[in-house]
Amino acid sequence: MPPTAIILLSGGLDSATALAVARAEGFRCHCICFDYGQRHRFELQAAQRVAASLHAAEFLIFKLDLRAFGGSALTADIEVPKDRDAHAISSEIPVTYVPARNLVFLSIASGLAEVRNASCIFAGVNAVDYSGYPDCRPEFITSFERTVNLGTKAGVEAMKRDARAIEIRTPLIDLSKSDIIRRGVALGVDYSLTHSCYDPDESGGACGSCDSCTIRAAGFKAAGVSDPTRYR
Amino acid sequence: MPPTAIILLSGGLDSATALAVARAEGFRCHCICFDYGQRHRFELQAAQRVAASLHAAEFLIFKLDLRAFGGSALTADIEVPKDRDAHAISSEIPVTYVPARNLVFLSIASGLAEVRNASCIFAGVNAVDYSGYPDCRPEFITSFERTVNLGTKAGVEAMKRDARAIEIRTPLIDLSKSDIIRRGVALGVDYSLTHSCYDPDESGGACGSCDSCTIRAAGFKAAGVSDPTRYR
Numbered sequence: 001m002p003p004t005a006i007i008l009l010s011g012g013l014d015s016a017t018a019l020a021v022a023r024a025e026g027f028r029c030h031c032i033c034f035d036y037g038q039r040h041r042f043e044l045q046a047a048q049r050v051a052a053s054l055h056a057a058e059f060l061i062f063k064l065d066l067r068a069f070g071g072s073a074l075t076a077d078i079e080v081p082k083d084r085d086a087h088a089i090s091s092e093i094p095v096t097y098v099p100a101r102n103l104v105f106l107s108i109a110s111g112l113a114e115v116r117n118a119s120c121i122f123a124g125v126n127a128v129d130y131s132g133y134p135d136c137r138p139e140f141i142t143s144f145e146r147t148v149n150l151g152t153k154a155g156v157e158a159m160k161r162d163a164r165a166i167e168i169r170t171p172l173i174d175l176s177k178s179d180i181i182r183r184g185v186a187l188g189v190d191y192s193l194t195h196s197c198y199d200p201d202e203s204g205g206a207c208g209s210c211d212s213c214t215i216r217a218a219g220f221k222a223a224g225v226s227d228p229t230r231y232r
Numbered sequence: 233m234p235p236t237a238i239i240l241l242s243g244g245l246d247s248a249t250a251l252a253v254a255r256a257e258g259f260r261c262h263c264i265c266f267d268y269g270q271r272h273r274f275e276l277q278a279a280q281r282v283a284a285s286l287h288a289a290e291f292l293i294f295k296l297d298l299r300a301f302g303g304s305a306l307t308a309d310i311e312v313p314k315d316r317d318a319h320a321i322s323s324e325i326p327v328t329y330v331p332a333r334n335l336v337f338l339s340i341a342s343g344l345a346e347v348r349n350a351s352c353i354f355a356g357v358n359a360v361d362y363s364g365y366p367d368c369r370p371e372f373i374t375s376f377e378r379t380v381n382l383g384t385k386a387g388v389e390a391m392k393r394d395a396r397a398i399e400i401r402t403p404l405i406d407l408s409k410s411d412i413i414r415r416g417v418a419l420g421v422d423y424s425l426t427h428s429c430y431d432p433d434e435s436g437g438a439c440g441s442c443d444s445c446t447i448r449a450a451g452f453k454a455a456g457v458s459d460p461t462r463y464r
Binding site for chain 2: 060062063064065066068069098099100101102103104106107108110111112114115116134135137139140143144146147148150151152153155156
């Protein structure tokens with residue numbers, strides 16, 4: 001039996017690449033995607049396409065309504081910022097920040113990891129072009145890994161053998177967006193299946209000017225890879 | 233304005249006491265209760281009664297379906313163990329363990345804390361009569377607190393002032409069940425409103441023999457407090 005990993009899949013470019021890395025390392029991949037009340041459904045559809053194209057063993061949509069307590073432009077009716085330059089994007093925590101999102105997603109993935117006997121959770125977080133989210137920083141990931149091993153049955157049992165039960169893998173954390181794209185292209189990721197835009201039109205066409213579109217387009221350009229994004 | 237706290241409320245005896253402690257310390261209390269696919273609804277009804285009786289500022293039911301990935305007698309069709317003695321209860325992780333439950337609940341509470349500008353999260357976890365759950369241990373709670381402060385906008389901003397944004401308070405962690413009950417009685421908690429049984433009858437009557445009933449009944453006896461539990 002190959003080792004099992006849980007993959008946090010969002011439908012975006014980074015998590016698709018993380019899935020490809022996990023597959024290339026020989027993991028049987030169980031993908032979890034969160035239906036958390038985001039503004040549009042294109043992310044979920046993209047995630048499902050990506051999981052199928054990269055031969056995931058499972059694709060699970062987990063529903064939880066983070067709109068229940070409000071507070072983010074990604075889930076509430078706050079305007080998504082447009083046409084900001086790279087400095088403005090990276091210098092502050094943006095309004096698109098969803099409170100405790102990665103903490104919540106990693107926690108739920110940890111529960112799934114226990115039930116599926118997975119030894120790893122892969123997350124496509126990135127601290128370079130990380131758009132200012134605190135829950136994408138390496139020190140957060142390291143601390144989370146320690147916490148999950150202390151707080152789960154699998155972790156407690158592994159500690160008796162002086163081991164970690166669950167490892168949080170972030171293979172993209174130190175890569176630039178262009179490095180991520182080059183890595184994914186080498187691993188056969190079809191980025192036309194992915195969706196990054198925070199503010200797409202009715203058919204899923206990307207706006208080209210939100211922070212996510214700006215970072216993505218610059219990444220393809222810097223990687224020297226033709227941008228497969230369908231813009232509105 | 234009084235300081236604000238988020239209270240993890242389950243409908244059980246411990247979390248009701250934690251709410252009473254937070255109120256006594258002068259916090260404005262926002263209670264969050266999880267509808268996670270547990271076997272019965274009595275917990276949620278008890279939580280709502282407890283929140284009202286202790287004058288909570290908010291009572292929020294957050295839905296997420298932990299049954300989606302199975303694996304616990306509290307959410308799936310695995311038999312709840314009965315008539316075990318205290319040694320058997322405390323010596324192993326029971327089948328009623330829900331994978332990563334407190335990790336998930338604390339994570340979601342952290343998101344709510346950010347949105348409500350709460351400086352504290354109160355959790356009624358207890359490491360004495362803790363029924364073998366790894367996510368009730370002090371080392372888990374300490375590590376979680378560090379993680380949440382590293383991974384949230386509020387935490388990052390507080391760290392710039394060399395402070396913690398969110399404190400995880402577990403006022404019952406070192407108390408025996410009888411100490412908890414004595415504390416709660418002194419603070420005016422009406423334990424007849426709470427529900428602890430894992431396997432109640434159709435009207436919510438407690439079975440008297442699951443681990444939770446066993447620990448609760450022994451607690452009232454040791455505290456010298458008449459047991460207000462309605463048994464089937």
